[in-house]
Amino acid sequence: MHNVDLFQDDALEFLDLPHRRCDRTSSSLDSGEIEVGREFSNKDSFLAALKQHNIMNGVNYNVVKFKSDKFEAKCAVQDDHPKMDSDMLASLILPTLKADPKTSVTVLIANICSQLKYTSSYRKVWIAKQKALEKMHAALFSKRAASYKGQMQGGHVWYAKVLREINKAKARANTMHIVCHDRDNLWFRVTEFDRPNQGIIARQYRAHLRNKTCDCGVFDALRYPCTHVIAACQNLRLDPITYVDQVYKIEYMYNMWRHVFPPITDERKWPPVLLSPFKLLPDRELHRKPKGRPCSTRICNNMDT
Incomplete structure (x- = not known):
């Protein structure tokens, strides 16, 4: 998506611009700066760069006229930036989760704060972490199946x-x-x-x-x-x-990973479970004796004589 068209409407505004620069990077920018004349390959990369630029510079934008680079900016809120959505945070914390998927949400919040100078809410970062993990493991089944299929073709059995x-x-x-x-x-x-x-x-x-x-x-x-x-x-x-058990065979693992599991339906649409075959019985150990002193329920240990 070309967001700056200098050869038509805004040619007179940027006369000293020698050339336009194409953006070949991902949706997130390291510096957080947007240069005049930069081109983006698609709308998502442009919006991600614009969000990061406004967050790091402490401003918020409202689109009043979708033409060229005509945007109105105003001061941002103090805590959670409204343009700091979970999709943007997911792309920001994705390298950290690739290095260590067990990274806690608290560490991710500190990492985001060091990059964007904003402290996001725990809920938003938690949702961003789930989306980032989903991106990481989206092709897990197909990759594992292709790996085991290649091992089978190479003559490996176990x-x-x-x-x-x-x-x-x-x-x-x-x-x-x-x-x-x-x-x-x-x-x-x-x-x-x-x-x-x-x-x-x-x-x-x-x-x-x-x-x-x-x-x-x-x-x-x-x-x-x-x-x-x-x-x-x-x-x-x-x-x-x-x-050795058959579960360690490459063929067994390939047959397991090649299946695509459909998403789980809503719980309200699950078939009802018949409770007639099940009968709840009381614990006889907890029954009170009709006569005599009650049994002690304390667990004995090494201190008892």
């Missing part, structure tokens, strides 16, 4: 992070002592020796390969072999990859 963890566990499994208690049911007892430099104390763990369990809890929680399970697999010359 998630790379799981393979790295298994390779690390193989190096530690060589220092453990393994005893097979039941070869048919794949019961093992794995002894881990002391390693003071790594903070590891000697302990014994039971690993059951058929049930995919281990006393350390890592195999049960993460669903890929821990160090003790890998040590048991090496004892029987088994491939530990066979005990």
Whole structure:
């Protein structure tokens, strides 16, 4: 959008202007200054630059005649600038959120105040943060799906992070002592020796390969072999990859990310839930005894004798 046309209406007003300058940057300007003769590629970039210029210079504008650069400016309010909307703040805090998406709203308010010299309201900055995060993650599903599809075409089968963890566990499994208690049911007892430099104390763990369990809890929680399970697999010359859950396959992840989730409808349009199958029962522990002294509900601790 060309907002300054010097060759037609305002040619006599800017006679000493040697040339017009095109704006190739984004919608936000670093300096907050608008030069005479600057051209903008679209209306949004022009309005964003105009808002930032007025905020940093302490003025407010009201459009009285939409022709060339004819705007009327007046003094701005002291606190929240009326032209400082959430869309403008979202583009302003987007680089900060890209560096750290967990940045708090209070830090973002201070960041905006240092740039624009205005303290915006908490609600407006919170809305701006949600819009900025929406811009960041708008194409998340398509990017992840394209990434996993490229890995599948490259011949990869398993998630790379799981393979790295298994390779690390193989190096530690060589220092453990393994005893097979039941070869048919794949019961093992794995002894881990002391390693003071790594903070590891000697302990014994039971690993059951058929049930995919281990006393350390890592195999049960993460669903890929821990160090003790890998040590048991090496004892029987088994491939530990066979005990990795299918959710870590690239094909599984691709099928999950390639779906597009529709937006959630309004809560008033949700189908009603039938409560007939559910029956609320009272807690028997809270029932009062008909006779005798009532039971104490205080939780006992180590101080009780």
